[in-house]
Amino acid sequence: MAEQRNTMLSLRGLTRRFGGLTAVNAIDLDLAKGELVSIIGPNGAGKTTLFNLVTGLDRPDAGEVRFEGEGITGLSPERLAAEGIARTFQLGRVFGNLSVMDNVLIGAHTRLRAVKPAVPLIGPLLELGLALLRPAGVRAEEERLREEVKVILARFGDRLLPRIDQPAYSLSYANRRRVEIARALALKPRLLLLDEPTAGMNPTETTEMQGLVAELKAEGLTILLIEHKLEMVMRLSDRVIVMDEGKKIAEGRGEVVRGDPKVIEAYLGHGLSGTAEQESAA
Amino acid sequence: MSSWLDYTINGLIVGNVYALVAVGLALIFGVSRLINFAQGSIYLVGAYIGWVAVVQLHTPLPLTIILVAVTSAIVGLVIERFGLRPLQNSVRIAPLLATIGISFVLDQLVMLTFSPNPRALPSQLPDVRFQIGGGTIGPLDLLIAGVGLTSALLLFVFLRYSKLGWAVRATAQDRDAAMQMGVDVNRVNQAVFGIAAALGGVSGLLVGMYYNQIDTAMSLQATLKGVVAEVVGGAGNVPGAVIGSLLLGLVESYGVAVFGTSYRNLFAFLLLVLVLVLRPNGLFASARQAPPEPLTGTFIAPSRPVRIPRWALLAAAAAFAILPLLPVSFYVLQTLINAWLLGMLALSLTLVAGTIGQVSLGHAALLAIGAYTSALLSLTFAVPVGLAVIGAGLMSAALGTLLISPSFRLRGHYVSIATLAIGEIVSLVILNWESVTRGPIGISGIPPLSLFGHELISPTSIYWFSFGVMVVLALLQGRLLGSHLGRSFRAIRDDDIAARAYGLSLNRYKALAFIFGGFAAGVSGGIAAHLYSYINHETFNTQQSILALTVVILGGLGNVVGAIVGSVALVGLPEVFRIAAEYRILIYGIVLLLLVRFRPQGLLGTM
Ligand SMILES: Nc1ncnc2c1ncn2[C@@H]1O[C@H](COP(=O)(O)OP(=O)(O)OP(=O)(O)O)[C@@H](O)[C@H]1O
Numbered sequence: 095m096a097e098q099r100n101t102m103l104s105l106r107g108l109t110r111r112f113g114g115l116t117a118v119n120a121i122d123l124d125l126a127k128g129e130l131v132s133i134i135g136p137n138g139a140g141k142t143t144l145f146n147l148v149t150g151l152d153r154p155d156a157g158e159v160r161f162e163g164e165g166i167t168g169l170s171p172e173r174l175a176a177e178g179i180a181r182t183f184q185l186g187r188v189f190g191n192l193s194v195m196d197n198v199l200i201g202a203h204t205r206l207r208a209v210k211p212a213v214p215l216i217g218p219l220l221e222l223g224l225a226l227l228r229p230a231g232v233r234a235e236e237e238r239l240r241e242e243v244k245v246i247l248a249r250f251g252d253r254l255l256p257r258i259d260q261p262a263y264s265l266s267y268a269n270r271r272r273v274e275i276a277r278a279l280a281l282k283p284r285l286l287l288l289d290e291p292t293a294g295m296n297p298t299e300t301t302e303m304q305g306l307v308a309e310l311k312a313e314g315l316t317i318l319l320i321e322h323k324l325e326m327v328m329r330l331s332d333r334v335i336v337m338d339e340g341k342k343i344a345e346g347r348g349e350v351v352r353g354d355p356k357v358i359e360a361y362l363g364h365g366l367s368g369t370a371e372q373e374s375a376a
Numbered sequence: 377m378s379s380w381l382d383y384t385i386n387g388l389i390v391g392n393v394y395a396l397v398a399v400g401l402a403l404i405f406g407v408s409r410l411i412n413f414a415q416g417s418i419y420l421v422g423a424y425i426g427w428v429a430v431v432q433l434h435t436p437l438p439l440t441i442i443l444v445a446v447t448s449a450i451v452g453l454v455i456e457r458f459g460l461r462p463l464q465n466s467v468r469i470a471p472l473l474a475t476i477g478i479s480f481v482l483d484q485l486v487m488l489t490f491s492p493n494p495r496a497l498p499s500q501l502p503d504v505r506f507q508i509g510g511g512t513i514g515p516l517d518l519l520i521a522g523v524g525l526t527s528a529l530l531l532f533v534f535l536r537y538s539k540l541g542w543a544v545r546a547t548a549q550d551r552d553a554a555m556q557m558g559v560d561v562n563r564v565n566q567a568v569f570g571i572a573a574a575l576g577g578v579s580g581l582l583v584g585m586y587y588n589q590i591d592t593a594m595s596l597q598a599t600l601k602g603v604v605a606e607v608v609g610g611a612g613n614v615p616g617a618v619i620g621s622l623l624l625g626l627v628e629s630y631g632v633a634v635f636g637t638s639y640r641n642l643f644a645f646l647l648l649v650l651v652l653v654l655r656p657n658g659l660f661a662s663a664r665q666a667p668p669e670p671l672t673g674t675f676i677a678p679s680r681p682v683r684i685p686r687w688a689l690l691a692a693a694a695a696f697a698i699l700p701l702l703p704v705s706f707y708v709l710q711t712l713i714n715a716w717l718l719g720m721l722a723l724s725l726t727l728v729a730g731t732i733g734q735v736s737l738g739h740a741a742l743l744a745i746g747a748y749t750s751a752l753l754s755l756t757f758a759v760p761v762g763l764a765v766i767g768a769g770l771m772s773a774a775l776g777t778l779l780i781s782p783s784f785r786l787r788g789h790y791v792s793i794a795t796l797a798i799g800e801i802v803s804l805v806i807l808n809w810e811s812v813t814r815g816p817i818g819i820s821g822i823p824p825l826s827l828f829g830h831e832l833i834s835p836t837s838i839y840w841f842s843f844g845v846m847v848v849l850a851l852l853q854g855r856l857l858g859s860h861l862g863r864s865f866r867a868i869r870d871d872d873i874a875a876r877a878y879g880l881s882l883n884r885y886k887a888l889a890f891i892f893g894g895f896a897a898g899v900s901g902g903i904a905a906h907l908y909s910y911i912n913h914e915t916f917n918t919q920q921s922i923l924a925l926t927v928v929i930l931g932g933l934g935n936v937v938g939a940i941v942g943s944v945a946l947v948g949l950p951e952v953f954r955i956a957a958e959y960r961i962l963i964y965g966i967v968l969l970l971l972v973r974f975r976p977q978g979l980l981g982t983m
């Protein structure tokens with residue numbers, strides 16, 4: 095039973111079809127508290143779709159998602175964010191016209207309390223009134239969150255802090271990826287889903303990112319990671335799951351999975367090497 | 377007394393005409409994901425070319441049809457080449473605004489050339505009717521059916537068997553893949569715009585003949601009807617557009633049979649709102665599909681707002697505040713009063729369209745709701761005018777938000793259609809709800825503005841009042857933008873998917889934006905009612921919505937100071953240059969087009 099209480103996320107038979115294509119096919123997965131599990135697989139394997147199903151941006155055709163024992167299948171992304179699930183997006187979805195500070199503050203949106211009283215019905219109107227009046231409690235909360243954002247940004251060294259007031263669209267590609275992660279951290283997530291956090295980064299930047307993810311793991315954060323860079327996957331993961339054409343074709347410790355003939359076949363069969371740096375996505 | 381069969385035939389014939397418009401819209405949407413708001417203007421152009429041909433050149437019918445089709449196609453090609461192609465790589469809001477601007481310019485050109493008075497457009501066909509079953513059918517009905525079927529056949533053959541037709545289908549299915557396979561997307565766009573325009577023009581001609589009357593108000597109606605039919609059939613779905621059109625024709629025809637003619641359009645727009653809410657992908661869309669493209673962050677142009685120092689703003693405000701003490705003419709004050717009223721509307725729209733990214737084309741409806749509320753409160757219930765104006769703001773905030781709420785789940789161009797339709801619904805309800813709104817007669821004898829029992833009649837006092845109200849609204853809005861709501865709104869605008877993933881409820885924040893914006897617009901309408909002393913269902917029309925949109929683009933989306941600067945510029949400059957009233961709307965349209973092309977971030981930048 096202790097085993098079950100420690101389960102953060104569990105997927106059972108999760109399936110999503112697009113017309114004739116089954117993008118995610120009966121996936122089972124369990125993720126324990128504090129664990130870092132990587133999902134790898136060739137392009138189009140269904141990894142991002144799986145993330146969308148877990149975060150509520152898409153709904154499964156079959157199967158079940160449980161988060162800390164509660165069924166959350168088909169809940170809205172807003173609800174799931176409030177439950178403590180944060181994610182980053184593969185192609186980057188920062189808010190282009192918002193400053194770095196504002197982008198990360200949006201990450202902390204679910205933690206607003208003073209300005210968002212949990213009153214039914216007239217709650218939104220109260221929120222409007224409080225936003226305009228800004229009593230001391232509201233100002234203090236905003237100030238506290240701004241300080242937190244600076245602490246989070248400091249984790250990225252001097253990559254983001256000097257640019258804190260710049261609009262996100264003016265940042266380099268790598269910095270936009272960093273803003274995504276900072277925004278996710280501002281939610282104080284209990285489960286963090288990272289969709290190719292190092293896509294389009296050079297080796298130095300990749301190493302930096304790898305260090306950050308390792309730190310997060312050491313802090314006890316539960317992480318689901320999609321990553322094409324196998325070296326990083328091998329170093330960080332407690333477990334690796336390999337997907338191909340929607341199905342889970344292998345699961346286990348990194349070294350074991352790596353040698354699995356089915357996995358090699360899947361990668362070779364699609365004419366791709368695992369470390370090939372696909373879509374520059376610029 | 378007509379029979380049901382007659383209503384059915386009428387519905388199918390009218391549906392046939394809508395189909396000609398809707399098929400063009402569907403083709404264009406298919407290849408470029410764009411709702412062409414100028415489609416109705418081409419229809420208008422077609423009708424007037426037809427009039428010239430029939431009445432002045434006395435061309436025979438087949439030649440008239442060919443002439444209309446060819447000239448309209450040329451107009452379509454010109455729009456594509458000079459209006460839209462330069463915008464290919466710009467943000468997604470740009471082509472949307474461009475078609476709105478083009479539509480405005482075309483309508484205005486037709487109006488200036490032919491005068492807004494209705495004209496008769498004789499059909500050149502013998503006036504006989506054949507008995508079939510319990511109903512009758514005339515030669516014109518047969519002509520319309522014939523043109524409809526022939527067009528459908530030609531289009532089918534073109535799409536199916538020609539190389540260009542194949543390219544059109546490939547592009548509609550997957551634009552990127554088609555481009556990789558070497559499809560020339562410019563030629564495809566040209567083809568669909570040409571075809572859509574030819575069909576639209578002929579449709580205008582046939583409708584003109586059907587009702588034996590054409591006028592410049594046809595344009596907007598046609599765009600709306602075509603869009604309704606297209607959306608009902610599923611955007612981009614050509615056969616769906618035909619079925620949607622016939623369905624719309626029948627719904628209208630039966631609706632008219634039961635409720636009377638003035639309800640015709642109401643049914644069309646209610647059908648649209650219903651479909652948008654219940655089946656946003658159309659009646660014939662297959663199972664649930666994720667949105668076809670990520671609309672990420674590219675809807676509006678990124679830019680840095682121009683920061684105006686506080687002292688400069690204070691100085692400008694002070695200068696305008698003391699203006700009435702200087703020896704200026706009443707005319708100047710009057711012009712600025714209009715600018716302040718427009719400024720309030722622009723503040724509202726810049727929040728809704730700019731800050732949270734819901735490009736509303738029905739914003740004048742909020743003015744109308746405010747104006748009627750304030751007028752009726754002060755006339756019927758003897759509420760003091762000052763309070764009635766506040767009541768107007770609250771009513772527009774509440775009712776406007778409620779009416780617009782079905783569109784909260786829509787994105788991008790669909791929001792614009794929905795708001796346009798909802799705006800039309802408001803004006804039709806005002807027209808038809810006689811017991812409250814006095815219907816077409818309108819409301820007269822609205823008391824003048826007053827504050828604490830003192831009537832504000834002198835231009836100076838009205839000036840101060842409207843300026844003061846606008847400044848207060850602007851300050852409040854500035855404060856809103858500086859709060860967590862400001863960044864939440866802008867986050868939703870930039871990427872609603874990422875916003876949801878971080879816990880922002882779209883319904884909640886869109887509603888709050890409309891509540892806040894609705895208040896400012898309602899107050900503006902309320903004040904206007906007391907200044908005009910007479911209002912009716914046409915006082916606040918789409919032209920004002922478009923004018924406000926132009927102001928908002930000119931000032932910079934979401935930019936509070938920009939909204940006010942834009943209002944003063946667009947109200948003031950035509951006065952300075954003494955431009956005649958007829959030409960102003962034309963100029964607004966051209967300004968909108970030039971802005972979209974050359975300075976999409978406006979004068980002061982997007983906030
Ligand atoms: N909204 C959608 N509609 C239709 N098909 C989709 C949709 N989203 C994804 N797919 C298809 O589902 C399959 C899985 O896509 P997904 O993005 O999940 O792959 P992935 O494993 O993340 O690949 P990559 O490594 O390239 O990111 C692909 O074939 C893709 O084309």
Ligand SMILES: [Mg+2]
Binds near residue numbers: 141142143184
């Ligand atoms: Mg992916």
